[in-house]
Amino acid sequence: MSLSIESVNKNFGGWTKHYSHHSETLNCDMRFAIYLPPQTAKGQKVPVVYFLSGLTCTDENFMQKAGAQRVAAELGVAIVACDTSPRGTDVADADTYDLGKGAGFYVNAAQAPWNRHYQMYDYVLNELPQLIEAMFPVTDQRSIFGHSMGGHGALVLALHNPERYKSVSAFSPISNPTNCPWGQKAFAAYLGEDRKTWAEYDASLLMRKALGAVPALVDQGDADDFLEEQLKPQTLEAAAKESGYPLTFHQREGYDHSYYFISSFIEEHLRFHADHLHP
Amino acid sequence: MSLSIESVNKNFGGWTKHYSHHSETLNCDMRFAIYLPPQTAKGQKVPVVYFLSGLTCTDENFMQKAGAQRVAAELGVAIVACDTSPRGTDVADADTYDLGKGAGFYVNAAQAPWNRHYQMYDYVLNELPQLIEAMFPVTDQRSIFGHSMGGHGALVLALHNPERYKSVSAFSPISNPTNCPWGQKAFAAYLGEDRKTWAEYDASLLMRKALGAVPALVDQGDADDFLEEQLKPQTLEAAAKESGYPLTFHQREGYDHSYYFISSFIEEHLRFHADHLHP
Numbered sequence: 091m092s093l094s095i096e097s098v099n100k101n102f103g104g105w106t107k108h109y110s111h112h113s114e115t116l117n118c119d120m121r122f123a124i125y126l127p128p129q130t131a132k133g134q135k136v137p138v139v140y141f142l143s144g145l146t147c148t149d150e151n152f153m154q155k156a157g158a159q160r161v162a163a164e165l166g167v168a169i170v171a172c173d174t175s176p177r178g179t180d181v182a183d184a185d186t187y188d189l190g191k192g193a194g195f196y197v198n199a200a201q202a203p204w205n206r207h208y209q210m211y212d213y214v215l216n217e218l219p220q221l222i223e224a225m226f227p228v229t230d231q232r233s234i235f236g237h238s239m240g241g242h243g244a245l246v247l248a249l250h251n252p253e254r255y256k257s258v259s260a261f262s263p264i265s266n267p268t269n270c271p272w273g274q275k276a277f278a279a280y281l282g283e284d285r286k287t288w289a290e291y292d293a294s295l296l297m298r299k300a301l302g303a304v305p306a307l308v309d310q311g312d313a314d315d316f317l318e319e320q321l322k323p324q325t326l327e328a329a330a331k332e333s334g335y336p337l338t339f340h341q342r343e344g345y346d347h348s349y350y351f352i353s354s355f356i357e358e359h360l361r362f363h364a365d366h367l368h369p
Numbered sequence: 370m371s372l373s374i375e376s377v378n379k380n381f382g383g384w385t386k387h388y389s390h391h392s393e394t395l396n397c398d399m400r401f402a403i404y405l406p407p408q409t410a411k412g413q414k415v416p417v418v419y420f421l422s423g424l425t426c427t428d429e430n431f432m433q434k435a436g437a438q439r440v441a442a443e444l445g446v447a448i449v450a451c452d453t454s455p456r457g458t459d460v461a462d463a464d465t466y467d468l469g470k471g472a473g474f475y476v477n478a479a480q481a482p483w484n485r486h487y488q489m490y491d492y493v494l495n496e497l498p499q500l501i502e503a504m505f506p507v508t509d510q511r512s513i514f515g516h517s518m519g520g521h522g523a524l525v526l527a528l529h530n531p532e533r534y535k536s537v538s539a540f541s542p543i544s545n546p547t548n549c550p551w552g553q554k555a556f557a558a559y560l561g562e563d564r565k566t567w568a569e570y571d572a573s574l575l576m577r578k579a580l581g582a583v584p585a586l587v588d589q590g591d592a593d594d595f596l597e598e599q600l601k602p603q604t605l606e607a608a609a610k611e612s613g614y615p616l617t618f619h620q621r622e623g624y625d626h627s628y629y630f631i632s633s634f635i636e637e638h639l640r641f642h643a644d645h646l647h648p
Contacts, residue, residue, distance in 0.1 A: 099629035100592065106629050154628065157436040313379065349433065350378035350385050 091224055096121065102163035103128035106153050111221065115213045116176040117206060122218065123149045125159050129166040130227045137231035137256075137367040138222060139360065141171040142214065142240030144262075145272075146192045149173045152237075155349035161357045165364040168228050172218055174239070176207035188272050189279055195267075196243030197291050199280040208280055211291075215247055215254070233363040235259040237352055238316070242267055245293035245306065245326075252302025257366035259307035259359045261352050262314055265326035266294040272320050294325040300333035307338045307362045309355050311345025370503055375400065381442035382407035385432050390500065394492045395455040396485060401497065402428045404438050408445040409506045416510035416535075416646040417501060418639065420450040421493065421519030423541075424551075425471045428452050431516075434628035440636045444643040447507050451497055453518070455486035467551050468558055474546075475522025476570050478559040487559055490570075494526055494533070512642040514538040516631055517595070521546055524572035524585065524605075531581025536645035538586040538638045540631050541593055544605035545573040551599050573604040579612035586617045586641045588634050590624025 096108040104127040113120045129136055139162075141152050152158065152171040162169050175181075175194030182203040184190035199208035214234075223230055233256050236244035241263025248258035267273020268288045277288045289295045297306075310323045317323075323339065330337035345351040375387040383406040392399045408415055418441075420431050431437065431450040441448050454460075454473030461482040463469035478487035493513075502509055512535050515523035520542025527537035546552020547567045556567045568574045576585075589602045596602075602618065609616035624630040 099625055099627050100590070100623040100633070101629040102633045155433050157439065157632070159629075160436065160632070311379070344379040346378055348378050350380040350438075353436070353439070354379075354381045 091221055093221070093225055101125065101159045104130070104159065104163050106159060108149060113176075113213060113217060115209050115217045118176045118178040118181055120173055120177065121149045122170060122172040123153045124222070124226060125153065125162055125169040126226065127163045127166050127168060130168070133227070134166070135227050135229045136166050136168050137233070138168045138170055138219070138228045139363045139367075140214065140218070140232060140234040141169060142196060142234070142236030142243040143171065143174050144236070144238030144240050145174070146187050147174050148192070151349070155353065156356050157353040158356050158360060161360040165360060167360065167364055167367060168226065170218070170222055172214065175210065181207045184279075189276055193239065193276065195239055195276040195280060195291075196246065197277070197280050200287065201280070201282045204280050210243070211247070214243065215251060231256060231367050233257040233367055235359055235363065236263070237261045238347065239264055239272070241308070242273075242293060246291050246296065248304040248306070249293060249296040249301045252304045255304050257305045257307070257363050259362055261309050261355070261359075262311065262316070262321055262347055263293065263308060263323065263326070264321055266292060266322040268292045268295065269325070270320045270322060294322070294329045297326060297335050297337070298329035298333055300335050303336055305336045305366060307359060309340045309342060309359070311342045311347065311351050313344050314347045316347055370500055372500070372504055380404065380438045383409065383438065383442050385438060387428060392492060392496060394488050394496045397455045397457040397460055399452055399456065400428045401449060401451040402432045403501070403505060404432065404441055404448040405505065406442045406445050406447060409447070412506070413445070414506050414508045415445050415447050416512070417447045417449055417498070417507045418642050418646075419493065419497070419511065419513045420448060421475060421513070421515030421522040422450065422453050423515070423517030423519050424453070425466050426453050427471070430628070434632065435635050436632040437635050437639060440639040444639060446639065446643055446646060447505065449497070449501055451493065454489065460486045468555055472518065472555065474518055474555045474559060475525065476556070476559050479566065480559070480561045483559050489522070490526070493522065494530060510535060510646050512536040512646055514638055514642065515542070516540045517626065518543055518551070520587070521572060525570050525575065527583040527585070528572060528575040528580045531583045534583050536584045536586070536642050538641055540588050540634070540638075541590065541595070541600055541626050542572065542587060542602065542605070543600055545571060545601040547571045547574065548604070549599045549601060573601070573608045576605060576614050576616070577608035577611050579614050582615055584615045584645060586638060588619045588621060588638070590621045590626065590630050592623050593626045595626055
């Protein structure tokens, strides 16, 4: 395991840092960001909340725009934000924003040309936390959250791996990807036509089976342009009701799909995670 | 007066908005951002804090990265962030980041080709607040702050116009522009070789004369790469001591020149302004 540091900025008494490393899982070099709160300077190990970004984002958007570091510094949690796909000149891509680079959908691709690099599910579940826990002053207590495509990723990872995450939350998640254009396009490309595999990556279908019971929080703005066609949080809510899953759902009047929405409620999400990480 | 709305995002119960308008002062179309806190929805008029950005920025950087809206919503103040220079295809420019577009230095240019559009001092002092106070639910109580080149602009505007501003603050300001490479390059181009005019735009020289007495707050990171050569806050501190100017100066250990620094102390700056705007 080796890391190259790309940048360090002091921030709310802690440090926002970007690193690059070679990923064995993704078969390419990757970047990620980590916020280390001030408590780590005093030798304290802190739990980690992983953030998964949405379409077109990199490791930078969340750290620059969400306003999360202020709250993480107060609560004594680290935040890790990874990239949204494998990267590099030999990585397959498509000419649209919603497939290929910047659009890995946090799945393990099963067919060519995608399967050579697009293994984001395994990267986020295994390689990234192993690296983080080996190289930084953190505990093995983890929570996970994300936005849009990353909200889908966070929910699916937590639903399949309840032993790995204390809590999960999402802003405007793609809640039922087997039933919306973004999800169908990505799953057809990455997974092929076998719909059984698709179901393993659909939070609404998984929540209906009450897989695991990682406490979940979802926020959705009602002025979000993608709400009806792509996000479908009502399907997730209905699934939770059917199975009795511990999901708290907030519809937020007038809020859209942007980081202005995320920043408005980031404190509530981080407090939710901290309550489960520091019980 | 007319405004075109470019975007609206609900944010901390209020609204982050971007507008464009034709500026008579700058002889071109301009964009600005305004944050209207939730109090304005209930018919309340609120005071305004103007933010002046640094080199290469537009009306977007501050609203996306500073984390100011959370605090402005709590305090009931509006924030206006304008662009850093005139814009458009017929506006003079230079092939460097520190002169021309994105680098107006908040002065009134006195010589060609710059004087046709580069009148940022008058724009920020007169036209912009007239527009804001005519078109939005705000009072005529104003404060002003900025970063780097914008910290210079905020200090100079407040020092010359104590009747117009209740308070002034700056992050990492260019404190003595007549005595640093950025300032000398810009002033030679915009103002010409008459050093008397230069002195009217130098916060350290003005503060030594104790012009006005608008309460001032300055924050400077000691890990800022531009500290020694370009910013020279010690000159400003010395000037304030000499004249007894009400300047509070904080040196911040380990912080750099980035928005990670600004966001870490934005709350203190906005509370400082609110204390003077809501006495």
